Amino acid sequence: MNTDQPEIPLESWKEIAAYLQRNAVTARRWEKEEGLPVHRHSHKSRSSVYAYPSEIDAWRASRKVAPEPAPARPLWKIPAFALTMLLCLVMVGNGIRPVSAQQPGKSLTARLVMSDTHGAIDIEDITADGRLGVGVDWSNGDLVVTDLASGKITRLLPGTLDGRTLGGNAAVGRYVAWTALSQDHRQIVFAQYDDSNKPSLWVIANEPGAKPRLLTNNPEYKNFSGPVWSADGKSILLLIHVDRAAQLAWVSAANGSVKVLTSFDWDHYPDYRVKLSPDGKYIAYSLDDPDEKNQYMYTIAADGSRNSVLTNTAGLNESPAWTPDGSHIVFVSNRAGSFDLWAVAVRDGKATDAPVRVKKDIGRVVNVGMTRSGSYFYTLRDISRDRLEYISIADLKDGGAKTSAESLIGIRATWSPDGKSIAFKRRLTGNGYVLVVHSLETGEERTYSTNLGTTGAGRPMWFHDGKGILTGIAREGSTPAVYRVDVKSGEFKEIAGNPGPGFLSPDDKTLYIAGRITDADKKVRVDHIVAFDLATQQQKVVFTLPGEGEIMEFSLSPDSKTLVMRRQDAKDAHLGVVGVDGSGYREIYTEPRAALSSVTWSKDGRSILFGRRKSGDNWETMRLPVSGGKAEPTGVQVRGTLQNLDLTTDGLRLALSAERTVEEVWALDNITSVVK
Numbered sequence: 001m002n003t004d005q006p007e008i009p010l011e012s013w014k015e016i017a018a019y020l021q022r023n024a025v026t027a028r029r030w031e032k033e034e035g036l037p038v039h040r041h042s043h044k045s046r047s048s049v050y051a052y053p054s055e056i057d058a059w060r061a062s063r064k065v066a067p068e069p070a071p072a073r074p075l076w077k078i079p080a081f082a083l084t085m086l087l088c089l090v091m092v093g094n095g096i097r098p099v100s101a102q103q104p105g106k107s108l109t110a111r112l113v114m115s116d117t118h119g120a121i122d123i124e125d126i127t128a129d130g131r132l133g134v135g136v137d138w139s140n141g142d143l144v145v146t147d148l149a150s151g152k153i154t155r156l157l158p159g160t161l162d163g164r165t166l167g168g169n170a171a172v173g174r175y176v177a178w179t180a181l182s183q184d185h186r187q188i189v190f191a192q193y194d195d196s197n198k199p200s201l202w203v204i205a206n207e208p209g210a211k212p213r214l215l216t217n218n219p220e221y222k223n224f225s226g227p228v229w230s231a232d233g234k235s236i237l238l239l240i241h242v243d244r245a246a247q248l249a250w251v252s253a254a255n256g257s258v259k260v261l262t263s264f265d266w267d268h269y270p271d272y273r274v275k276l277s278p279d280g281k282y283i284a285y286s287l288d289d290p291d292e293k294n295q296y297m298y299t300i301a302a303d304g305s306r307n308s309v310l311t312n313t314a315g316l317n318e319s320p321a322w323t324p325d326g327s328h329i330v331f332v333s334n335r336a337g338s339f340d341l342w343a344v345a346v347r348d349g350k351a352t353d354a355p356v357r358v359k360k361d362i363g364r365v366v367n368v369g370m371t372r373s374g375s376y377f378y379t380l381r382d383i384s385r386d387r388l389e390y391i392s393i394a395d396l397k398d399g400g401a402k403t404s405a406e407s408l409i410g411i412r413a414t415w416s417p418d419g420k421s422i423a424f425k426r427r428l429t430g431n432g433y434v435l436v437v438h439s440l441e442t443g444e445e446r447t448y449s450t451n452l453g454t455t456g457a458g459r460p461m462w463f464h465d466g467k468g469i470l471t472g473i474a475r476e477g478s479t480p481a482v483y484r485v486d487v488k489s490g491e492f493k494e495i496a497g498n499p500g501p502g503f504l505s506p507d508d509k510t511l512y513i514a515g516r517i518t519d520a521d522k523k524v525r526v527d528h529i530v531a532f533d534l535a536t537q538q539q540k541v542v543f544t545l546p547g548e549g550e551i552m553e554f555s556l557s558p559d560s561k562t563l564v565m566r567r568q569d570a571k572d573a574h575l576g577v578v579g580v581d582g583s584g585y586r587e588i589y590t591e592p593r594a595a596l597s598s599v600t601w602s603k604d605g606r607s608i609l610f611g612r613r614k615s616g617d618n619w620e621t622m623r624l625p626v627s628g629g630k631a632e633p634t635g636v637q638v639r640g641t642l643q644n645l646d647l648t649t650d651g652l653r654l655a656l657s658a659e660r661t662v663e664e665v666w667a668l669d670n671i672t673s674v675v676k
Helices: 013-020 024-034 053-062 079-092
Strands: 109-116 121-126 132-137 142-147 153-156 175-181 187-193 199-205 213-216 223-229 235-242 245-252 258-265 282-288 295-301 307-311 317-322 328-333 340-347 356-359 365-370 376-380 387-395 411-415 421-427 433-439 445-448 468-473 481-486 492-496 510-518 524-533 539-544 550-556 562-568 572-579 586-592 596-601 607-615 618-625 632-639 641-647 653-661 663-669
Touching (some): 121 376, 142 175, 142 187, 187 223, 199 223, 213 245, 282 317, 295 328, 307 328, 307 340, 317 365, 328 365, 387 411, 411 653, 510 550, 524 550, 550 596, 562 596, 572 596, 572 607, 586 596, 586 607, 596 641, 618 641, 618 653
Parallel strands (some): 121 365
Antiparallel strands (some): 132 142, 175 187, 199 213, 223 235, 328 340, 376 663, 387 653, 421 433, 433 445, 468 481, 524 539, 550 562, 562 572, 572 586, 618 632, 641 653
16 A cells, blocks of 8 residues: 555646646646647636646657757767777866866855745846846736845736737636747736637836737747847747747847747757847757657757757756856756756857856856846745745634634644644755654754655654654655654654555544555545554555545544545545545535645534635635534635644644745846856
8 A cells, every 4th residue: 555645736827737747738738639638727816727746757758759859960880089088088187177176266155135935926038237136926817027235026917919809817828928028118018818818919118007918829829938139129039838849039029020940849949048148149958869868958040050068967958047147147057966056158159168066056047137247136946945834823712703823834744642742744955854843832943853754754643652752754755654753762663564544533543544546547535544554554445435536635533523624626626524434424515626725623522623725825714503504704815825724622723824926036246256
């Protein structure tokens, strides 16, 4: 039996795109044209779509990729050149030459420029002075300009076009993407997508109330990406996606006429950001190989006349940016094992030396611009690194419902039996989680350092004597197991090999878990509940869902006689109750699939507490009689997707675990003083 927790879906286009390591527009196109497995909810909200990582992995593994021409012959395969390079490597060691070693006394400084904790503002381009950023507010699809110093947001809402609102609700398809500022800051180019996901290309003046001007809405164009303005503001360089191909082209800002420089075959075209050299003569881009395992860096003349290979080292080499003087191209690569920032010297569009590493372990970032002073602006590309997981505590005394601020950084919080401490998981700087116990009386924390794995392996469970905690460990490449952690000594002791975390019986003898099976189509299903005897290591199925659907989570009533569970099918999520012996199953509440999350019991066992999406990323907790009927708000709300609820045994405090995306823009200063 697989012991992982029920699979957590990706609940927005942005999350799906991040998992694919692409952008939202590409994800939408792949769903439409390549059968990417994306599901839809019946409600209208930002998270109106969802997808399962396992289904995406299966789709990616079975995806049919058309044969592609072999990459250009690497220079190192030419015998004379290979000998020369070998001698060079002997002289410089392993060929990885940190710039800091060449420029003593010079250092790079990383600083946080902007943090949008709502996770909605996506900066796609910056001005040359680093003052303004242009992008999309993904909560509503609007085109926005952000003052990166003050945080002030200017919304460019040009009214209606052909009876349609430009911008508007991203969930129903009317949204803006692929924005770029002209070099004089006066114009913005953007793509706009209608209800059928059909793109059109527009230009608008960078001032509130300006009227947009249509450049092209050719029905043959499936998508646009990576726009960048020419220095004179007369043309826009971008990728135009057509049927099974992508074209690198110039578009006239005056009349929308298109001049194609070169074309790339389907699934073998550049990463979505192309960059123009400061003198306007060359274009830098990264190109996937046919199986998408490697990306190589290239340049092409701005008139399409000449193409050159910049890097041919295996790995991902992507997200190029030109230094202000055009002497180097900075890019992100994992060629040395981690995602580092590299630079390669160029002249006349060709590499003149081997790449050098500028900054180690910058992460898989996306370049959004290089300022004229040499600051490299970037955002995080890996969604696991830009999520804020936090815990709030609501005081329910006297019937009130006051939620604290985001008091703890962590996820999946559970109260100790005496209500004085909280155990939860906290994400490590790299991969994985650790177990943390936080005292609400003293504020002291103790971290139990064993890595619990990349998923955190479920919620921690307190033994009823308060001396131990049950937790799962699911490290990559190892068999998941359940451990008892001694709160005082910190000792980890394995007590069960197969089952995953669930709920402990009051006598601490039985562990109830949601069972996972894999069907003939290799789809994981969670449709039964198992009682596992910790002493005998024996297990028995106590309940199996009737019909379709899977069990996402469940909770044991205070009298240990009843289970409440959240199950979901293809369309909806349901709350159901069943006897602990598997008898008397009935459903008491239904919501659209992505609008229901987390369930627990009230102190007296007469009501169910659960989370419901209120709007966008705002969630509220609800109270529902076990007998069924109308659910009433408790008044407790959180920002972000609610992941877990847990009530103290006295019923006076509620811990809420939630997560939300944090959009951060960073700048790496002193690039020009280091790269010479």
